[in-house]
Amino acid sequence: MSAKLIPAVQCRDLRKDFGVGATQVQVLRGVNFDALQGQLTFLVGPSGCGKTTLISVIAGLLDSSAGEVELFNQKVEKFSASERILFRRKNLGFVYQQYNLLPALTAVENAAVPLLAAGVRRREAVDQAKAVLVKLGMEERLDTLPSKLSGGQQQRVALARALVHEPRLILCDEPTAALDHATGEAVMDLLAGNAVHPDRAVIVVTHDTRVFHYADAIARMDDGRIAKTELRQPLETPELDSVTAFA
Amino acid sequence: MNFVAFKMLTGDKAKYLGLVFTIAFCTFLLQNQTSIFAGILKRTGSQIADVTDAEVWVMDPKTEYFEQTKALKDTDLTRVRGVDGVQWAVKLFKGSPVARTLDGKFAVSFCLGLDDATLTGAPRKMLLGSWERLREPDAVVIDQAGYVLLFPGEPLQLDRTVELNDHKATIVGISDASAPFVSWPVMHTRYSQAVNFVGRERTQLSYVLVRPQPGVDANELCRRIEAQTGLRARTSNQFRWDCVLYYLKNTGIPVNFGITIAIALIVGIVVAGQTFYLFTVENLKQFGAIKAIGVTNGRLIGMILLQAFTVGLIGFSIGTGMAGEFFNFFGQKVATRGIILMWQSVALTCACMVLVMVLASILSLRRVLVLEPAIVFRG
Numbered sequence: 001m002s003a004k005l006i007p008a009v010q011c012r013d014l015r016k017d018f019g020v021g022a023t024q025v026q027v028l029r030g031v032n033f034d035a036l037q038g039q040l041t042f043l044v045g046p047s048g049c050g051k052t053t054l055i056s057v058i059a060g061l062l063d064s065s066a067g068e069v070e071l072f073n074q075k076v077e078k079f080s081a082s083e084r085i086l087f088r089r090k091n092l093g094f095v096y097q098q099y100n101l102l103p104a105l106t107a108v109e110n111a112a113v114p115l116l117a118a119g120v121r122r123r124e125a126v127d128q129a130k131a132v133l134v135k136l137g138m139e140e141r142l143d144t145l146p147s148k149l150s151g152g153q154q155q156r157v158a159l160a161r162a163l164v165h166e167p168r169l170i171l172c173d174e175p176t177a178a179l180d181h182a183t184g185e186a187v188m189d190l191l192a193g194n195a196v197h198p199d200r201a202v203i204v205v206t207h208d209t210r211v212f213h214y215a216d217a218i219a220r221m222d223d224g225r226i227a228k229t230e231l232r233q234p235l236e237t238p239e240l241d242s243v244t245a246f247a
Numbered sequence: 248m249n250f251v252a253f254k255m256l257t258g259d260k261a262k263y264l265g266l267v268f269t270i271a272f273c274t275f276l277l278q279n280q281t282s283i284f285a286g287i288l289k290r291t292g293s294q295i296a297d298v299t300d301a302e303v304w305v306m307d308p309k310t311e312y313f314e315q316t317k318a319l320k321d322t323d324l325t326r327v328r329g330v331d332g333v334q335w336a337v338k339l340f341k342g343s344p345v346a347r348t349l350d351g352k353f354a355v356s357f358c359l360g361l362d363d364a365t366l367t368g369a370p371r372k373m374l375l376g377s378w379e380r381l382r383e384p385d386a387v388v389i390d391q392a393g394y395v396l397l398f399p400g401e402p403l404q405l406d407r408t409v410e411l412n413d414h415k416a417t418i419v420g421i422s423d424a425s426a427p428f429v430s431w432p433v434m435h436t437r438y439s440q441a442v443n444f445v446g447r448e449r450t451q452l453s454y455v456l457v458r459p460q461p462g463v464d465a466n467e468l469c470r471r472i473e474a475q476t477g478l479r480a481r482t483s484n485q486f487r488w489d490c491v492l493y494y495l496k497n498t499g500i501p502v503n504f505g506i507t508i509a510i511a512l513i514v515g516i517v518v519a520g521q522t523f524y525l526f527t528v529e530n531l532k533q534f535g536a537i538k539a540i541g542v543t544n545g546r547l548i549g550m551i552l553l554q555a556f557t558v559g560l561i562g563f564s565i566g567t568g569m570a571g572e573f574f575n576f577f578g579q580k581v582a583t584r585g586i587i588l589m590w591q592s593v594a595l596t597c598a599c600m601v602l603v604m605v606l607a608s609i610l611s612l613r614r615v616l617v618l619e620p621a622i623v624f625r626g
Contacts, residue, residue, distance in 0.1 A: 052624045061621040089541020100536040100623050104258020116248055117542045173624045
């Protein structure tokens with residue numbers, strides 16, 4: 001069966017260099033990468049191959065040296081600095097390996113931060129964050145500080161923070177790396193169950209082969225390029241490089 | 248996001264309290280030292296301030312401050328009275344006899360001899376007795392601190408006898424005279440009596456106290472007196488400032504206090520600035536996460552300024568409260584009476600603390616503004 005899916009992220013010949021002259025390092029060497037709406041796309045590869053740099057450029061946290069990034073048909077390079085921040089605030093959610101929760105805020109306050117950043121009133125933001133946390137099974141720990149939460153619980157709060165403002169693209173950097181297998185599976189269950197949405201794309205950077213079965217697509221990166229993209233099932237997609245199917 | 252900034256600030260209690268109390272103690276030290284400094288210098292003109300009847304002081308042209316007197320001629324009083332615009336002019340004597348009690352306790356004192364007829368310059372704030380009794384033979388009014396110095400541990404009591412340079416004097420009143428620069432008893436008596444206490448010299452007149460006629464400006468009158476008599480004439484306010492400036496210029500007081508104030512300021516800037524800077528640096532990843540979420544640099548500046556000024560305001564308030572209590576307590580002591588927490592000191596310290604927090608914020612802001620939000624992806 002095939003389905004028509006719309007690309008959320010399109011990278012074309014994307015390059016990123018750090019440093020200049022003799023110390024210049026080419027981290028991205030012409031990346032062509034697509035992530036589709038309604039799909040969980042994994043970005044995998046050995047350490048240092050450029051995965052984190054790629055999602056940083058996609059998120060607009062780093063500028064590319066050359067090439068193009070289109071998010072929902074809008075060219076990121078054309079955005080001014082302030083437009084980029086506004087776009088990120090509205091359309092992007094992040095889940096990090098180290099959670100990056102604010103230690104002074106409770107679980108529900110942490111989850112509400114994107115709404116507060118968007119100017120939503122505190123009470124309203126906290127109510128919305130509470131609803132998302134309840135959905136993620138955190139109703140017992142709403143007012144708990146991150147230091148009192150387990151790794152899995154912290155990652156659930158981070159997930160709630162990524163979801164609360166209903167972004168169109170969620171970027172996850174090694175979300176299970178700091179968790180044991182069972183907790184990692186639980187977090188991925190929640191991610192697959194709550195983040196994936198027909199209008200939203202989810203990109204997960206991971207080394208963790210134990211969670212590959214959650215992926216709808218796996219882009220394998222090596223030496224600053226996408227070496228191969230594997231799809232769970234064949235789709236009518238725009239030009240994808242080296243596409244193969246996996247079971 | 249103000250809520251987030253505030254929670255970030257107060258979340259780490261140790262650092263938060265450290266910052267608040269650094270600012271508080273710095274504030275206390277600055278207010279304490281500047282107020283004591285100003286209070287001590289104010290004392291150099293206490294006896295001038297206590298004379299509320301006259302507005303102009305006439306003295307020898309070489310006189311620079313209150314304690315430094317060179318006697319005028321008796322005819323100078325008449326010459327001053329002859330100046331246009333003078334409503335009245337009376338003489339004032341200032342000497343420093345040794346006061347001795349019957350049990351042998353003694354101290355050098357300020358003896359102010361007031362015009363016999365008018366008693367102009369008599370202390371108006373009396374704790375016991377009446378200044379009008381100065382008309383009695385051998386009568387003196389002594390200030391409370393002088394009384395305590397000469398009769399330690401004894402209750403205030405009138406009609407006690409002291410000797411001034413071996414001349415018997417009777418205490419007819421105890422005044423609340425402003426504290427002099429040196430802790431000597433302040434005695435008020437009649438002019439004719441004071442010159443006897445101190446011992447006769449060829450001339451005795453220390454100062455001429457002048458009241459301008461209604462509508463005559465005191466400054467203008469000073470100019471006329473100087474022009475017509477060749478003497479020095481200063482308004483009470485000018486003369487008080489002369490005393491302050493003399494001590495500032497000729498003593499080590501400003502240097503000593505200045506060093507303490509400078510150290511307090513440097514410690515405040517360095518410790519508060521460094522603690523706040525470290526607080527921000529340790530939270531860089533948090534700021535990175537907030538930046539990645541889409542918070543603008545302008546909002547981050549607002550958050551850091553809010554944090555800085557919250558600790559600044561709380562620390563300043565605590566420090567000012569401590570200083571207020573300090574002066575409230577010591578202001579009631581005889582030795583430190585009159586030294587108060589001055590509003591100018593509070594305002595100056597407030598400005599210093601704003602400077603401290605602005606400098607601390609600038610250092611911290613620099614780090615946050617150049618922070619790459621991609622830092623959040625580093626493990």
